[in-house]
Amino acid sequence: MFDADAVRQDFPILDQMVFDHPLVYLDNGASAQMPQVVIEAVSDYHLNHHSNVHRGAHTLSGRATDLYESARDTVQNFIHAAYREEIIFTSGTTHSLNLVSQVMADQVLQAGDEILISEMEHHANLIPWQQIAKKKGLTLKRIPLNENEELDLAEGLELINEKTKVVAIAHVSNVLGVVNPIKDLADAVHAVGGYLVVDGAQAVPHMPVDVQELDADFYAFSGHKMCGPTGIGILYGRKELLENFSPVFYGGEMINRVTFEESHWKEIPYKFEPGTPNISGAVGLAAGIDYLSKIGLEKIQAYEQALVDYVLPQLLNIEGLTVYGPKDPSRHTGVISFNIDPVHPHDVATVFDSRGVAIRAGHHCAEPLLDVLGTRSTARASFYFYNTFEEADRLIEVINKTKEFFTYG
Structure with a gap:
């Protein structure tokens, strides 16, 4: 049995008061909190191992x-990549998405080609393709939502x-929770x-992901x-693709030999990693x-689904509350966007904060989607495995x- 109360002890930031209320952190879709082991791993790196990588002999x-x-x-190993x-x-x-879009623009896409996105894309998976389409004479098409907002x-x-050369799609929507x-x-x-490019930002933290099984490029x-x-x-990329593509950002670390006339790249993945990397970030990511x-x-996915099964039907029964995305809990992740008629979402979030509950308000970097939904902004509560059923009750309250x-x- 999953014990969220026990897990919470690993997250020191959760043990605090906000405006004399215990913190209820429901902004995980924006950023999750770090457990003590991650904080310690990053600290240990800086205290004992900090240096630049690859180039030093010491x-x-x-x-x-x-x-x-x-x-x-x-x-x-975590995403089951082959290499x-x-x-x-x-x-x-x-x-990551800007990198792959620039590679595609530089070496794959030609005037008259088509790029297909969905109406629910985050700006990070819309604007790069939009701008490339304008510059290269491409057609940007979009997959609409159905009546269930899926x-x-x-x-x-x-x-x-x-004509379709790229399909760029979110694995999980950061607004609709699909x-x-x-x-x-x-x-x-x-x-x-064509090629499949996947924005997995809202998927990898919450469910098992196998990039080979998904057949993502x-x-x-x-x-x-x-x-x-x-x-x-x-950025995960298929080995055979990365080997055939050339880098689009340049500098130190990603070269074998440079003269005034030309440069020769390192093997993958290093030819796509110019300059000094975020070493401590990589250490912290591995610890996470x-x-x-x-x-x-x-277990994380099952527990979050139990939270959604519990809270979503209650939200749907609140008069004057609009909940976006599927109304069937089994088809909805822990990202739940809503509006309270006629209150502006920013006012909603302010009241929530005064009671110690952290949610997000705005367009969630998905303005075109909100246009489709007929609103300019929403409030958004997003759950993670350290949230409890008592915190779900606090959301309703x-x-x-x-x-x-x-x-x-």
């Missing part, structure tokens, strides 16, 4: 290099044709010779959403992965208190 550089490359192995060379360290999901897969498959059918889209785009995610530090992320693996992603406050003053 002891500290050797230690730092071992920790950094060990982190690559940890990530490989360690398929793991590229970046600064986060945004960097991906319309049938329409998406219809949109894929011989899990998208990645393998179905992979099969369809590969059948026409590229898969991006961030450390700070999965108990790791900020400023560290991953080890922590999640010890608990078990299957504060929603009702917020309604009372704005109704009766």
Whole structure:
């Protein structure tokens, strides 16, 4: 039996008061908290091993290099990549998606090609493709939502044709809390010779992910959403693709030889990692992965689903509350966006904060999706495995208190 109360003891930040209320942290979709073991791993690196990697012949550089490359192995095993060379360290999901989009623009995409995204994409998986389409004369198409505010897969498959070179899709929506059918889209785009790029930022922290099983060509995610530090992320890419693609960012570390006339790149993944990397971030990410693996992603997913099964039906029964995304709890992750009519989401979040409950308000870097939903912003509560059923009750309680406050003053 999963014990969230016991797990909470690993997160020192959760043990505090906010405006004389115990902190209820429900902003995990933006950033998860770090357990003590991650904090200690990063601290130990800085206290005992800090140096630059790969280039030094001294002891500290050797230690730092071992920790950094060990982190690559940890990530490989965690997402079930076939080769360690398929793991590229970046600064986060945004960097990863910009990197792959620039590679595609530079070496794959031609005028007249089509890129397919969905209406639910985060700006990080929309704007890079949008700007490339404008510059290169490409067509950017989008898969609409169905009546349940999920991906319309049938329409998406219809949109894929011989001109489709890239399908870029979120594995899990950061607003709607839906899990998208990645393998179905992979099969369809590969059948026409295209590539599948997946934004996995909201998936990897919450469920087992096997990039080979998904058949993704590229898969991006961030450390700070999965108990790791900020400023560290991953771009997974198929080995045969990475070997054939050239880098699009340049500098030290990623070269074998440079003359004034030309440069020769290192092997993968290093040719895509110019400059000094975020070494401590990689160490912290590895510690976070080890922590999640010890608990078990299957257990985490099952527990979060139990939370959703408990809280979503209650939210749907609150008068004046609009909940976005599927209404069936089994089709909804722990990301729950809502509005309280007629209260602005920022006012909602302010009242929540005054009662010690941390939620997010705004467009969640998905403005086009909110246009589709007919709203400019929402409040968003996002659960993680250290949240409790009592905290779910607090969410319901504060929603009702917020309604009372704005109704009766």
